Amino acid sequence: MGKARRKNENGFLFEQVYDFILHRIERGEWQGNEKLPSIRQLSLEMKVHRLTVFKAFQLLKEQNKVYVVDKKGYYVQIGNASKEAESPPIVTAYPKENQLAAVHAAPVMYQFSQALIDPNLLPNHYLSDYVKKVFDLYPKVLATYATVEGDPELRESLAHYFMNIHKTYVTPENILITTGSQQAIHLIAQAFVKPRDTVLIERPAYSAAIDTFKNQGANIVAIDITEKGYDLDRIEDYMKTYKPRLFYLNPTFHNPTGYVVPVFQRKRLVELAEQHNCLLVEDDAYPDIYFEKQAVQPVYTFDTTGSVIYVRSFCKYVSPGLRVAAVLCPPALRPALITVKSLADNGSPLLNQKIFLHFFHSERMQQHFSKLRIALQIRKEIMEEELSETGWQWESPKGGLNLWVKLNDDVSGSDLLKKAIEQSVSFVPGVYFDPYGQDHSRVRLTYSYMNEVKIKEGIRKLVHISQSLNGKY
């Protein structure tokens, strides 16, 4: 049996390697007459035996996909790129670094990279009162585990909250508490995405979500999000062609662009999802951070058949340190999600849930939101003012924490970042948010973390650096 097993395993690995190479040739990532990576490189990258790579190359040679140049290596045969040039590239997944985390880790004075709110704008003092209250109310809160789904009291309170603001029916049983929305996305990927499933994702999209689905082994197909929302015909087309397992979307004050998908598109999207058996995963992180008018109804409120999972992050603008998010999940999908959560960490810490619960109930929360909106709008406007002379382009966001800025033609976001970090300024190059890794012209500038003075100073520095790269100095 040992032998049979190893034979099967070889077959499996062989197919992986073969597919890996062929996909890249077909989608034109490796082009005609281009030299392929060496057998040694690929065996290291894919963690397989060199012989397996060699065999894959041999078969591709027989099929006239590659050719050999003596003592040099393997080259792509011309004319093998995909005929369907119109179809979007499919990104096959192999474990890769979380790029965003690496940028955030850089210690700088002018931090426009991490989409967090300035701790000075958060209700720290109030929260520490609530912590004391929590210990009086639940003296053994640190001695017990929460249930895997999350604290029943918090879930009940959130169910009421959702019913109130969204005029929809939610029960505590539909709610799962997670350690931030990042964990929610990760659990959803593990519960519902198998390797080689297709996942639809916005372009641009939240970088750590892209990485999560890629690391789960998904093929990524991207759909543009613009000021006007989505091209729904294209979404329908992609759902038919690629049969995606799920569509990860962030339709309200979208990260990084700040766009809002209009209501008529939300309704139609739910119909499409239902029709094509595609799960919608709606990530809603900043609905309360609006500047003109309140956020429109979330997509999940139009769902009547259990096609939408709604991920609601709460802590970003109250207490990021608490790391509390809620997932609204249709009943049929609940068991898989609970199982994955129980294996992932056996439930989020109870203390954090109780602190959040008590603050969340308070009037101070609403007052905090009103103040926060004003403070952030001021910071946004200051950043926009500083950028107004640069020739850079952006749509003024209607909510959220970021400007999504198009640089001048001849500077790439990544090049700018390298120089900027040297001068203690950080931001996120737009290419990190591109599922296809192609758009180098954009950057995401977060206006919520630095105070007014720092925004002015830091953005001036950044503009200066960009101009020097442009050869103007």
Added chain:
Amino acid sequence: MGKARRKNENGFLFEQVYDFILHRIERGEWQGNEKLPSIRQLSLEMKVHRLTVFKAFQLLKEQNKVYVVDKKGYYVQIGNASKEAESPPIVTAYPKENQLAAVHAAPVMYQFSQALIDPNLLPNHYLSDYVKKVFDLYPKVLATYATVEGDPELRESLAHYFMNIHKTYVTPENILITTGSQQAIHLIAQAFVKPRDTVLIERPAYSAAIDTFKNQGANIVAIDITEKGYDLDRIEDYMKTYKPRLFYLNPTFHNPTGYVVPVFQRKRLVELAEQHNCLLVEDDAYPDIYFEKQAVQPVYTFDTTGSVIYVRSFCKYVSPGLRVAAVLCPPALRPALITVKSLADNGSPLLNQKIFLHFFHSERMQQHFSKLRIALQIRKEIMEEELSETGWQWESPKGGLNLWVKLNDDVSGSDLLKKAIEQSVSFVPGVYFDPYGQDHSRVRLTYSYMNEVKIKEGIRKLVHISQSLNGKY
């Protein structure tokens, strides 16, 4: 390209289904002349199209592995079980429920299932003092994220702690903070185990760890752990034959048995691991809960080549609610683990880490441990006394929280549990801890959660229920 992709996907799924059926026939799980599950059942179970299952059956028929009985279905051809009857069964992985979580969820008066410490034995009052201290020291602790690796101050303090108690060299960079040891195991599985990798695991073993590796797609091979530790020749043999990616072990006050693997075996095990390129994942949850003498040196302290990841849970006997565990990780393995952690939740909550840090530094911690050991030893002895007349068998554990009990012949742990829960008593059937799901004769009884009176009452009830199942009443 769309077509090519779908063809490849079909090929992949086909191979999965074919392997799934063939493995079960070869290992004798489906025996000669036994009816196979229907095409419909398998297509539902494996979430593939019926046609894919049909094709797999057709190929197996051609290969004379199965035969058809008209209008009845497919049957196993005789003589197809594996020749190597000596080799252990290999459990192929498909997502399954976390069984343990389901038992723990049952609301009962006599809780011998969850291996937690009675909240009344924990230093709740002291901890709430430390929480206030934390807010004085770090007024913005709730306004910021911890770094992905965990709070630097906590990691430094833990590095000193490990160096002190284990006389080994540890730097803060080697330490990753996780939300409990369950998360650590889950992250390790994601970072280092690919589908169809083999994972070596003790038999019996912590049920949620078994489930985690299975859900990651690993083939599980189990190695017995006994009072004397391991059969190292067998481990060597398995490492040669199955080339396991990692060995998950719990060698100190092992869960569920309480066994301690002797020092000479620890040393040899590290040599074997290094020789066969097998990662050792050492789970150490209760080293401070010993009754006779202190725990022996962990396996990782004998490692000189980066072959061991050490998972140290702290909170179980201080403050389970904080959910803080530490992972000591060789430098080469660190980047993969950090990436997975950043995608899993972007770092554990900072508040919890700071509270733990300050309590951990205190003298009260050591005083707490001494008291706790005495309290738990008393509870263990009371439970043993209550069981002494039953004819049930167990080795008195030298540490930890559980008795691993062999019932009388004619009652299975699962049957006993069903009746017990009706009468408000819970425990964990031993079969949950068996990677092969075969040993029905054992139960795990936790003595740490109930007080002395409840232990007496609950165990009497349990014995009574067992006797009634035996037909003695």
